[in-house]
Amino acid sequence: MKTLTSGEIATYCDVNLRTVIRWIESGKLKGFKLPGRGNNRVLVSDFVSFLEHHNIPIPDDLQSEISPSILIVDDEMPVAKSIQRVARRGGFESYIATGGFQAGIMLSQYNSKLMTLDLSMPGMDGYSVIQFVREQPKYKNLKILVISALDDISLDRAIELGANAVLSKPFTNSELIETIEKFMIE
Numbered sequence: 001m002k003t004l005t006s007g008e009i010a011t012y013c014d015v016n017l018r019t020v021i022r023w024i025e026s027g028k029l030k031g032f033k034l035p036g037r038g039n040n041r042v043l044v045s046d047f048v049s050f051l052e053h054h055n056i057p058i059p060d061d062l063q064s065e066i067s068p069s070i071l072i073v074d075d076e077m078p079v080a081k082s083i084q085r086v087a088r089r090g091g092f093e094s095y096i097a098t099g100g101f102q103a104g105i106m107l108s109q110y111n112s113k114l115m116t117l118d119l120s121m122p123g124m125d126g127y128s129v130i131q132f133v134r135e136q137p138k139y140k141n142l143k144i145l146v147i148s149a150l151d152d153i154s155l156d157r158a159i160e161l162g163a164n165a166v167l168s169k170p171f172t173n174s175e176l177i178e179t180i181e182k183f184m185i186e
Contacts, residue, residue: 003041068113070094073103075121100124114183119148134162143183
C-alpha cells in the first residue's frame with residue numbers, strides 16, 4: 001500500500017506541515033509513525049477518505065492510486081457472498097453491507113464505483129438507499145445495480161429513483177460479471 005509523508009500531504013492541501021501533523025495527532029487524519037525517527041506516514045486510501053470527508057477535491061495524480069471497489073448491499077449473507085465470489089473472480093475488490101445504514105457508512109469508507117443493491121431489506125430498504133445516494137453530490141458517479149426478486153413494477157421504480165440497471169433473481173454468474181464489468185470498466 002502506498003503511503004504519503006506529512007510534507008506531501010501539506011503540499012497537496014496547500015497547508016503548513018505542522019497543520020498536517022496536528023490533523024494526525026488529533027485523529028482527524030489517520031496516520032502512523034515510522035519506527036526510529038517517528039516520521040508520520042498516511043495511507044493514500046486514508047488521505048483520500050479524509051479529502052472526501054471534508055469535500056476537498058482528490059488530486060488527479062492520486063486518482064490512479066485508488067482502486068475502485070464494489071459495495072454489495074444485501075441482508076441475505078449467502079446471496080451477498082455469492083455476488084462477492086463472482087466479483088472477486090472478475091478481479092474486483094468488494095465489501096458487504098447487510099443493510100442500508102451500514103451501506104451509508106461503508107460508502108464513506110471505501111472508494112466504491114459500483115453498488116449492488118437488494119430492494120427488500122429490513123430497516124432502510126433499497127429504495128431509501130437509492131434516494132440517499134442520489135441526494136449526495138459526492139456519490140454522483142456511483143453506479144447502482146439493483147439485484148432483486150421483486151416484480152417488474154418494483155424494478156422500474158428503482159430505475160426511476162436513480163438505479164443504473166437491474167438484474168432479476170435468479171441470475172447467472174455470467175450475467176452478473178458482464179454487468180459488473182460494464183460499470184467497473186467505464
